Amino acid sequence: METLSPLMHDVAWPFALALAWVGGELGHRWLALPRISSYGIVGFLLAATQGGFLPDPADGSIALLADVAFGLILFELGYRINLRWVRANPWLGVTSIVEAVGCFVAVLAIALWFAVPLVPSLLLAAVAMSTSPAAVLRVANELHSSGQVTERTLHLSAFNCVLAVVAFKAVIGYWVLSEAGGIFQAMWAGLVVVLVSAGLGVLFGVVVPGLLRLIGGIDRNATVAFALAVLALTATTHALKLSPLLAALAFGLVARHRRVVLSQAQRNFGALGDVLTVLLFVFVAATLNWKQVVAGIELALAVVAVRTAVKVAATTLFARLGGITWRKGALTGLALTPLSVFAILLLEQTRRLGLGLLDEVSAVAGIVLLLEVIGPLVTQRALLWAGEVPQGGED
Amino acid sequence: MALEPFKTSAALSMGVELELQLVNPTDFDLSASATDMLHLLGRKTFPGDVKPEITEGMIEIATDVHTRHDELLTQLRQMRDTLLAAGDLLNVAVCGGGTHPFQRWFRQRIFAKPRFKEVSVLYGYLAKQFTVFGQHVHIGCPSADEALFLLHALNRYLPHFIALSASSPYSQGTDTLFDSARLNSVFAFPLSGRAPFLATWTEFERDYFAKMEKTGVVTSMKDFYWDIRPKPEFGTIELRVCDTPLTVERAAALACYLQALCRMLLAREEPAPAEDDYLVYNYNRFQACRFGLDGVIVHPKTNDTLSLREDILATLRRIEPHAAALGSRVALDEIYDVAAHEGNHAGFLRRQYAEEGGIQGVVDAAVRCFREGKAT
Numbered sequence: 001m002e003t004l005s006p007l008m009h010d011v012a013w014p015f016a017l018a019l020a021w022v023g024g025e026l027g028h029r030w031l032a033l034p035r036i037s038s039y040g041i042v043g044f045l046l047a048a049t050q051g052g053f054l055p056d057p058a059d060g061s062i063a064l065l066a067d068v069a070f071g072l073i074l075f076e077l078g079y080r081i082n083l084r085w086v087r088a089n090p091w092l093g094v095t096s097i098v099e100a101v102g103c104f105v106a107v108l109a110i111a112l113w114f115a116v117p118l119v120p121s122l123l124l125a126a127v128a129m130s131t132s133p134a135a136v137l138r139v140a141n142e143l144h145s146s147g148q149v150t151e152r153t154l155h156l157s158a159f160n161c162v163l164a165v166v167a168f169k170a171v172i173g174y175w176v177l178s179e180a181g182g183i184f185q186a187m188w189a190g191l192v193v194v195l196v197s198a199g200l201g202v203l204f205g206v207v208v209p210g211l212l213r214l215i216g217g218i219d220r221n222a223t224v225a226f227a228l229a230v231l232a233l234t235a236t237t238h239a240l241k242l243s244p245l246l247a248a249l250a251f252g253l254v255a256r257h258r259r260v261v262l263s264q265a266q267r268n269f270g271a272l273g274d275v276l277t278v279l280l281f282v283f284v285a286a287t288l289n290w291k292q293v294v295a296g297i298e299l300a301l302a303v304v305a306v307r308t309a310v311k312v313a314a315t316t317l318f319a320r321l322g323g324i325t326w327r328k329g330a331l332t333g334l335a336l337t338p339l340s341v342f343a344i345l346l347l348e349q350t351r352r353l354g355l356g357l358l359d360e361v362s363a364v365a366g367i368v369l370l371l372e373v374i375g376p377l378v379t380q381r382a383l384l385w386a387g388e389v390p391q392g393g394e395d
Numbered sequence: 396m397a398l399e400p401f402k403t404s405a406a407l408s409m410g411v412e413l414e415l416q417l418v419n420p421t422d423f424d425l426s427a428s429a430t431d432m433l434h435l436l437g438r439k440t441f442p443g444d445v446k447p448e449i450t451e452g453m454i455e456i457a458t459d460v461h462t463r464h465d466e467l468l469t470q471l472r473q474m475r476d477t478l479l480a481a482g483d484l485l486n487v488a489v490c491g492g493g494t495h496p497f498q499r500w501f502r503q504r505i506f507a508k509p510r511f512k513e514v515s516v517l518y519g520y521l522a523k524q525f526t527v528f529g530q531h532v533h534i535g536c537p538s539a540d541e542a543l544f545l546l547h548a549l550n551r552y553l554p555h556f557i558a559l560s561a562s563s564p565y566s567q568g569t570d571t572l573f574d575s576a577r578l579n580s581v582f583a584f585p586l587s588g589r590a591p592f593l594a595t596w597t598e599f600e601r602d603y604f605a606k607m608e609k610t611g612v613v614t615s616m617k618d619f620y621w622d623i624r625p626k627p628e629f630g631t632i633e634l635r636v637c638d639t640p641l642t643v644e645r646a647a648a649l650a651c652y653l654q655a656l657c658r659m660l661l662a663r664e665e666p667a668p669a670e671d672d673y674l675v676y677n678y679n680r681f682q683a684c685r686f687g688l689d690g691v692i693v694h695p696k697t698n699d700t701l702s703l704r705e706d707i708l709a710t711l712r713r714i715e716p717h718a719a720a721l722g723s724r725v726a727l728d729e730i731y732d733v734a735a736h737e738g739n740h741a742g743f744l745r746r747q748y749a750e751e752g753g754i755q756g757v758v759d760a761a762v763r764c765f766r767e768g769k770a771t
Contacts, residue, residue, distance in 0.1 A: 080421050088483040144502060146419070146427040146451075151486050218753045256421065323435045323484040388427065390504040 012053050013062060016046050017275075020282045034139050034376035036281045041373055043285030054286050064238055066283040069276030070134060070341060071234040071248035072227065072269050074161075077133045078252020081158045091322035092152070096159040099314035099333070100129040103160075104167060106306045114299045114363075119178075122171040124364065127343045128307050130164035131157040132375065135338030138277060139379045141267050147388035148324045153335040153379070156315070158249065161342060165246050168346055169194050193242055201247040204233050205254025223266045226255070245342070284344045285372055292365035300366030311336045328386055335382035338375030343368055398604045398616070401539035401596055404460070404630035407658055407721070408535035411467065411650050412457040413639050414448055414528040415478070416495055416761075418488040423758035425452030425498045425526070428487045429506055435481045442473040449511050450503040450526045452495070454478070460535065464651045464723035471643035472768075479766055490761040491646075492744070493563030493577035493638025494527050497754050521584065527577040528639040530560060532650045533631035534657050539596030541661070546590060546623050546632050547668035548660040550676055551695050553622060553636060554683035555707050559733055560637035560649055561687045562740035568754060574687030574741035577638050578680075586613070587620040588677075592670040599625075622680075636680075641740045641764040644729065651718070651726035656710070658717040666696060687739050707734045743770045 020042040027038035046052035086093045107128040111121035136157045140150050173191065177183065208229045212218060215225075230248055237244040268274060293300075312333030319329020347364065383389055419426040429451045436445055444457040456474050461467040475489075482489045503526050505515045515522040536542035561574035573579065581587050593599040607613050616627060626633045634653060640646050659665075672695035682690035683703060690703040711731055718727045733739055747760040764770045 082420055082486055085483075085486040089486075146504075148428070148431045148485060155486075323481075324431060325434060328431075387430070387507065390427070390502060 012055060013279075016043070016052075016054050016282055016286075017278050019046070021278050024278070034135075034142060034380045036135060036138050036277065037373045037376045039278055039281035040285040040369075043282030044288055044290075044369060044372075046282070047286040047288065049289040049291070054282075062279070062283055064235070065276065066280050067238055067244045068231055068234045069273075069280035071230045071244055072273055072276060073134045073137055073280075074245055074248035075226065075230045075252040075255075076267070076269070076273075077137055077154060077158050078249045078254075079256045080137075080154055081253055081256070082155075083253070083257060085155065089322060091318050092155065093159075095152075095315055095318040095322060096156050096163075098318070099156065099311050099336070100160040100163045102310040102314055103129045103307050106310050107303050110302050110306055111299070111363075114302070116299070116363075119171065119175050122174070123168065123347075124303070126164055126167035126171055127346060127364075128303060128339070128367075129167060130161045130339065130342045130346075131311075131336040132338040132342045132371075133157045133161055134277070134280060134341040135372075135376045136335065136379055138268070139338075139376050140383065143380065143383055143389045145383040145386075145388040147386060149328050149331045149335055149383060149386040150388050152315070152322075152324075152332045153382075156332070156336055160336075161245070162249065164342070165243060165346070166194055169243070194246060196240075197237055197243040197246040198250045200233065200237060200242070201250025201252075202254050204229055204247075204251040206258065208251075209255050209258060223270060227269050227272060245346070280341060281372070284341050285369065287344055288365045288369050293369050294366075296363030296366045299363035300370060303363065303367055304370055307339075308334070308337055331382040331386045335379045337371065337378040339367065339371040341372075397608075398600050399627045401542065401625065401627040402630035403537050404535035405462070406535060406537045406541075406661070407654055408460045408462050409467065409650050409654050410458050410460050410533040410629075410631070411471065411646055412455060412531040412533075413471075413491070413643070413646055414453055414455050414530075415639060415765075416490050416492060416528055417452050417454055417482075418490055418495070418758055418762060420486060420488045420762070423488075423755040423762075425450075425495050425503065426487050427451035427504045428485060429454050431485055432478075432481055432487060435485060436477070439477075442477060443470055445474070445478075447506045447508060447511075449506060449514065449522060451506055452498065452503060452526060453506075453528065454489075463721070464647060464726045467650060468644065468647040471647055475643050475765070488762045490758065490765040491562065491639040491641045491643075492528060492740070492758075492761045493561070493575055494566045494580075496565030496744075496757050497568040498526060499567065518584070524580055524583070527563070527580045529577065529581075529635060530637040530639045530646050530649065532634045532637065532653050533626060533629060534634070534653060535629075535631050539599075539625070539627070540594070542625050542630075542632050543594060543596060543599060544668070545657055545660060546625060547592060547594075547672070548665070549623060549632075549634070549656070550589070550668060550672050551679075552656060552710070553676070554679045554690065554692050554703055555710065556634060556649065556653065557636050557680065557683035558687045558690060558703050559652070559707065559730060559739060560640055560645070561684070562638040562640055562744065564741040564745055565748075565754065565757060570745070570748075573685050574739060575638050575684045578636065578684050581620060581635075584620045586618060588622065589673060590619075590621045590624060592668075592673065638740075641743065641761050641770055642768050643765075644768050645733075645740070648726040648729040651721070651723035652714075652730045655714040655718040655721055655723060655727065658721060659714045662717075671695070687741055688734060704734055737770075740764075740770060 020039045023042040024035035024038040027033040028035050046054045048054055104125045108121055108125035111124050136153055212225050233247050233251055234244045237247045312330055315333035316326055316329040319326050417426045417428045429447045432454055433447060446455050448455045458467060458470050478489050505511050557575055563575050563577040564570055566576040591603050593603055622636045623632055623634050637649055675693040675695050679692040682692050688704045692701050692703050694701055711727055718724050744757050747757050
């Protein structure tokens with residue numbers, strides 16, 4: 001046993017990923033589940049806390065790899081965002097602000113009502129604003145969906161993630177200030193992290209497409225060049241304790257809007273993105289402990305219900321004004337259900353600051369697990385009901 | 396169902412239909428947005444007609460009946476601007492061009508309408524591969540026999556329209572070396588090509604349509620995908636070989652070139668069309684598709700070899716008085732520029748590819764052209 005243990009530790013992750021991939025394919029074939037839902041289920045079951053063989057994922061290189069995986073997804077999302085659209089259709093911006101702020105307020109009220117302390121309640125509310133871009137983008141790409149529900153879901157997801165990060169960092173700043181930290185520390189933890197992370201992303205967005213254009217062979221080289229740049233950007237922001245999420249999103253946005261090169265990376269960054277996505281979703285679910293899930297299930301269910309209701313209400317309310325049918329508006333709100341990956345990676349960062357929301361508010365585990373499995377399924381259904389998926393076009 | 400009677404219409408009146416591309420402004424791929432666009436456009440009155448086409452990445456607009464170039468152009472511009480405004484609200488770009496340069500046909504979604512579903516079941520992958528974009532021009536005819544005369548008299552001029560409108564050099568991600576790759580997709584259909592040579596409507600109905608109907612292959616004129624076909628319910632002939640140009644201005648100019656040409660043909664100044672004219676028809680058509688204005692065609696009556704470009708320039712000189720009478724000199728000036736100087740839109744798109752170094756840049760340029768009304 002003594003000699004077997006380190007060996008197990010080393011091979012645990014690769015085998016878990018392989019198992020998750022097989023689970024994803026089988027779940028997709030037999031139950032028409034989105035693959036990422038199955039990855040989550042397998043990751044959760046294999047975690048040590050559930051009696052599986054996966055070691056605690058929080059330490060070690062897996063966390064960095066998960067950041068890279070998510071960075072690739074956020075870059076791709078940023079690249080798909082058209083800011084000119086918000087100018088042409090202001091109702092889209094209004095929808096975004098109302099649904100995100102509405103979620104914050106509603107979830108904060110629920111958490112306080114469940115007697116969760118103020119700072120964790122605020123953090124929970126900030127996290128609940130966001131829609132997981134990983135889930136939304138993966139499901140949309142898996143289905144090859146195209147249309148207003150798809151486009152609006154992606155755009156609203158990107159916007160509410162930015163709003164969530166800003167709100168989250170503001171809460172952290174407030175916490176640092178209230179916990180004996182000085183004003184400088186508070187500023188650093190909040191505002192500066194947001195600005196510097198976004199600034200680094202912008203810098204990459206200017207330099208990388210320029211380099212790519214110089215090198216040429218754009219159609220061929222775009223995927224590799226952008227993937228390497230995301231890798232470098234994530235490693236840098238990770239090391240500097242900045243926000244890799246914000247940086248990657250800013251990188252994608254700027255690369256797209258400067259229009260130096262028009263070719264983009266392959267969807268999902270091809271096979272590389274596929275492999276890293278398996279890792280990402282297994283990683284996220286493996287951070288969860290079933291005891292926490294059970295302990296916080298009531299608050300979790302309440303938050304999930306309220307959050308979904310607010311999102312659907314906001315997107316439906318402004319649907320006609322924004323140029324689509326009520327029905328497509330409501331489906332957009334439903335498609336915004338996923339949450340997990342983004343939340344966990346945000347929370348991982350606070351753990352390093354010594355603020356373990358995941359340990360303090362057990363409901364978070366329940367929310368994440370519920371939405372990791374169910375969220376992608378809801379998005380998948382919403383896109384199918386909207387008629388935005390080609391017949392037989394699914395992978 | 397027998398062939399419906401041929402309605403008469405004012406001679407040389409014209410109408411234009413354009414099949415347009417709906418494009419995602421981010422990746423420049425086709426965007427399956429016809430349903431969303433039609434919903435939004437349906438809230439206000441559209442300055443003309445707008446309807447779905449076989450796949451969700453396409454939309455078709457049609458003008459009213461016009462006789463003058465300036466009126467036709469005004470309506471086309473109004474329709475364009477309405478489409479662009481709707482597209483802006485939905486993050487959908489709109490553009491011309493006979494093919495989308497890199498769309499994957501198997502990714503296209505058939506528009507949910509019974510006829511399209513039937514066509515899709517019948518033709519399988521051909522239906523999705525038929526995601527190509529053409530301009531159709533209707534010319535009004537005072538009688539059915541006159542329509543058939545015009546249809547056949549135009550046989551020798553058909554390559555002009557292919558070469559002038561050609562805007563589909565790329566297909567499925569590669570340069571096809573054709574100026575109009577779109578027509579290759581059309582030829583794949585069993586009932587495409589030329590109409591049978593029958594000089595009167597009575598003969599056409601008795602000796603061709605009734606027999607075809609009896610075979611069970613066709614039920615109406617809609618089932619024929621001919622290059623030029625009579626359209627009895629409008630009282631027109633419909634020229635279908637043009638690629639949708641990158642601008643509505645070019646579309647109006649092409650329609651008026653056809654109108655002036657028809658005026659000349661109706662004056663019966665040329666020898667009457669004959670079955671043997673069609674001996675060189677497919678060869679000439681291929682030359683125009685493949686080489687555009689640089690094509691070399693064979694004159695069906697004299698068997699002389701002609702440069703397509705020279706033949707267009709010569710034709711422009713001959714129809715000049717007719718254009719003057721119709722008030723469409725401006726339109727012919729644009730056609731002259733295309734033939735003599737700037738070339739067709741296929742050439743423009745190839746230059747964009749060279750400059751941008753990527754196929755997305757080609758679509759981006761097409762989107763800009765459509766909005767600005769000029770290929771620059």
